[in-house]
Amino acid sequence: MLPETLICLLNAAIIQAATAQLSLNSILSLNAQNLPSPPTFSVPAAETLTITVAFCSSGTSSPRFFVTNSTSVDDPGPDGGEDVYEILVEEGLGTFSGIFSEGGVLAVDTDNSNSFAFEIGASDDGPLHQVLATFPLLGDTTSNQALIFSPPFDPPTLVEPSYPNYTLPGPSLSPPSPPDSSPNFTIVIAPTSSQNLTSLPQTACMISSQSSSGNIANESLWLRDEDGWRTQWIIEGLSPQTNYTAYVSEDGKKLSGPMYFTTKSAVFACPLAAFLPYCPGVTYAVPLPSPQNAALSLYDNTNIPSAISDTLTAYFSNFTTTLTTQACGRDYYSPLQTCADCQRAYFRWLCSVSFPRCGEASSASATASSSLSSSSSTGTSSTPPTLTSALQLQSPTSTPRNSAFPSLNTSYSVLLPCIETCQAADRACPNFLGFACPLARFNANSSYGVGYIDGAEPEQEGLGVPGSAQDRWGNIWCNLV
Numbered sequence: 001m002l003p004e005t006l007i008c009l010l011n012a013a014i015i016q017a018a019t020a021q022l023s024l025n026s027i028l029s030l031n032a033q034n035l036p037s038p039p040t041f042s043v044p045a046a047e048t049l050t051i052t053v054a055f056c057s058s059g060t061s062s063p064r065f066f067v068t069n070s071t072s073v074d075d076p077g078p079d080g081g082e083d084v085y086e087i088l089v090e091e092g093l094g095t096f097s098g099i100f101s102e103g104g105v106l107a108v109d110t111d112n113s114n115s116f117a118f119e120i121g122a123s124d125d126g127p128l129h130q131v132l133a134t135f136p137l138l139g140d141t142t143s144n145q146a147l148i149f150s151p152p153f154d155p156p157t158l159v160e161p162s163y164p165n166y167t168l169p170g171p172s173l174s175p176p177s178p179p180d181s182s183p184n185f186t187i188v189i190a191p192t193s194s195q196n197l198t199s200l201p202q203t204a205c206m207i208s209s210q211s212s213s214g215n216i217a218n219e220s221l222w223l224r225d226e227d228g229w230r231t232q233w234i235i236e237g238l239s240p241q242t243n244y245t246a247y248v249s250e251d252g253k254k255l256s257g258p259m260y261f262t263t264k265s266a267v268f269a270c271p272l273a274a275f276l277p278y279c280p281g282v283t284y285a286v287p288l289p290s291p292q293n294a295a296l297s298l299y300d301n302t303n304i305p306s307a308i309s310d311t312l313t314a315y316f317s318n319f320t321t322t323l324t325t326q327a328c329g330r331d332y333y334s335p336l337q338t339c340a341d342c343q344r345a346y347f348r349w350l351c352s353v354s355f356p357r358c359g360e361a362s363s364a365s366a367t368a369s370s371s372l373s374s375s376s377s378t379g380t381s382s383t384p385p386t387l388t389s390a391l392q393l394q395s396p397t398s399t400p401r402n403s404a405f406p407s408l409n410t411s412y413s414v415l416l417p418c419i420e421t422c423q424a425a426d427r428a429c430p431n432f433l434g435f436a437c438p439l440a441r442f443n444a445n446s447s448y449g450v451g452y453i454d455g456a457e458p459e460q461e462g463l464g465v466p467g468s469a470q471d472r473w474g475n476i477w478c479n480l481v
Contacts, residue, residue, distance in 0.1 A: 022051075022106065022122045027129075027253065029056075029205075031117040032063060032110045040075055043067065043104035044122055048097065051106065052129035054253075055092035056117040056205035062089070063110030063118065069100045076107045092201020095127050119205055121253070131202055132256040135472045136187070136248045137230070140272060140284035140357075141263045143240040145297065146214070147272055147283055150185040150248045151256050152228035160340055163329030168343050171316035172277040175301075178221040178229065183250045185231040188212045192243040198258055204249035207257075214238045217296055224280050232274070232283070234296060240266040243474075261474040262362070269410050270358030275300035278313055279351035281481035285358040287394070287408045308404045312354050319346055326430055333430040342429035349425040352417040352481040356401045359391050359415030359476070387465060390416040390449030390478045418469050418478040419448035449478025 020036045022028060024044040043049065053065050066076040070083040077084070087094040110116065121128035132151055139147030156176075161167055189212050190197050200206050218234040231248075238244065240263055247257035270285035291299055301309075320343060328339035391413040394400075400407065401414060422437040429435050438444035440456035450456055455463040469480035 022120060025123045025125065025128070027119050027121040029117070029119050030108075031057075031115045033115050035108055035110070038075055039108040039110065041106045041108075041120070043069070043100055043106055045103040046100050046122075046124040048124060049100040050095065050097045050123050050127045051087065052096075052119075052121045052123075052127045053087055053089055053094040054119045054121075054129040054203040054205055055089065055201040056119060056203065056209065057115075058092075058200050058206070059114070059116060061111050061114050062116060063108050065089070065094060065106060065108055065120075067096055067098075067104060067106045069098055069102070069104040071102055071104075073105060076105055077109055091131075092203045092206055093129060093131060095129075097127075117205075119203075128253050129203060130254040132250070132254050134256060136246050136256055136259040137224075138246075138259065138261045138470065138474065138476075139232075139274070140476075141238075141261055142270070142272060142285055143264045143266050143268045144236060144238045145217075145272060146189070146233075146235040146238060146244070146246075146261060146263065147274060148187060148189075148233050148235065148246055148248075148259075148261075149222070149224060149283075150183075150187075150231040151250075152225075152230050153183055154179050155226065155228035156223060158226070158340070158344075160338065161329065163327070166324070166329040166339065168320050168324060168328075168340060170320065171313045171347075172280075173313070175275070175277045175280075176223055178223075182221060182229065182231070184252070186249050186252075187216070187233050187235075188247045188249070189214060189235060189238075189244050191239075192245045192260065195245075197245050197247060202255060204252050204255045207247045207255060208249050208252060213244065222275070222280065222283075224283060234272070234274070234298065236297070238263050240264065240268075259472045259474075264360050268358070268360055269408060269412055272298035273300070273304065273355065274298055276304065276309075277301060278309070278316065279347075279355060279481070281348065282351055282355045284355075284479070286355055287358055287400070287405055287412055287414070289406070289408065305404070305406070308354070308402070311404045312350065315350055315354075316347060319343070319350075322433065323429070326432070334428075337428045339430075342425070342433075345425040345428040346435070348481050349417075349421045352421045352479055354402050354404075355481075356405065357415040357417075357479040359389055359413050361388070361391060361413065362475075387452075387475070387477060389476060390445070390452070392416055392446075415476065415479050416445075416447065416449045418453055418480040419444055419450050420453045421480060422448065423454075452477040453480070 020041045022041045065087040068076040068084045087096045134151035137149040214235040214237040217236045222232040223229050243262050246259045249255050270287050273286045274283045276282050393413050395411050396409050426437050440450050444450050453464040469478050470476040
């Protein structure tokens with residue numbers, strides 16, 4: 001009679017020979033009609049293994065998945081058994097992590113009469129299928145366009161100059177070189193009312209298979225802010241004043257979304273601006289006439305009026321010259337901030353106020369989604385207040401907020417800058433520059449959006465009503481470049 005240990009090893013070898021293989025760190029695409037017989041897969045050996053299941057179809061007859069790391073179980077299933085676990089699937093995604101030192105077996109329990117599609121992945125480096133915590137970012141919309149960004153990746157390294165060669169960079173006149181490699185992002189957009197993407201399995205393979213509204217006029221990488229590089233899409237051919245739902249998938253495995261937005265009304269007159277290397281965060285509609293003879297229906301570094309760009313870059317250069325009269329890197333004016341911090345904060349503020357942002361009142365008032373209670377003169381209420389964006393009407397006779405901008409010859413609304421952009425520069429810069437921001441009690445709200453990110457008073461910092469400049473539901477309360 002053979003020893004028990006040898007019998008177990010032979011049994012495991014027979015099981016592995018009779019079952020299909022899951023490859024480590026790769027995804028297997030299947031449907032219920034092309035499963036092996038029996039519908040089992042050998043699991044690769046790993047000290048810590050994560051198995052993921054992603055539904056690529058929707059329906060009621062979805063399969064169930066059972067896994068074991070025991071070499072004595074050749075067909076784990078609903079009846080259970082020693083060390084048999086079911087991979088629970090919620091909203092189309094199931095994840096199971098465990099120790100598979102000697103491998104294991106995964107079994108699929110399904111009715112093979114249908115063609116339900118799904119994917120299985122096994123990885124020793126975290127789950128292959130995921131729903132990302134970060135959402136797509138809305139730049140802005142016009143009546144028929146949308147400017148949307150993927151989640152960030154590859155954040156830049158901020159170089160801090162040092163004394164005695166404390167040299168600060170000038171305004172960027174050309175965009176930075178993109179990274180050598182980047183995730184493969186794809187975007188799917190659909191009208192929220194007619195194509196409810198949120199009712200489908202929330203997986204990359206499911207959402208990516210859906211038809212997308214509009215057409216992609218441009219897809220490129222853009223370093224919008226210090227969060228990192230993003231894929232930027234300019235979508236055209238959308239319908240005016242329509243609610244849309246947007247998802248972004250990464251490498252066909254990870255899903256970001258849903259994010260919601262609404263296009264502007266048909267009479268919205270402002271075009272988009274983007275691709276400005278000296279103001280990379282300016283990715284929104286600006287009060288300029290429609291661009292003529294442009295490859296894209298927007299303003300970029302090639303067709304923005306020189307009166308605007310030249311004035312702005314001159315301000316950048318003059319400010320940097322004045323700032324470096326401080327013995328930067330030698331005489332510290334702050335234990336927390338440096339001249340480089342001051343320059344970055346000032347540039348961000350200057351872009352925000354120099355490029356007015358067109359806005360439009362929503363057809364319905366937005367409700368703050370903050371979990372914080374809202375403070376009022378009558379006490380504290382746990383009910384989220386109704387918010388309206390910081391819009392300021394501009395008529396054809398109004399003095400432009402930036403005199404370098406020509407008159408638009410039509411009425412429009414400006415979405416005011418978030419006052420926190422000004423306050424960040426005030427905190428970061430030395431006192432001798434004389435930089436200061438208006439106070440809420442002295443009509444700061446006539447030129448800034450006040451109380452959206454931080455409260456209206458200094459002791460209320462961090463207690464703004466929504467706590468942010470915009471959210472994933474399409475609400476944008478003030479302009480934060």
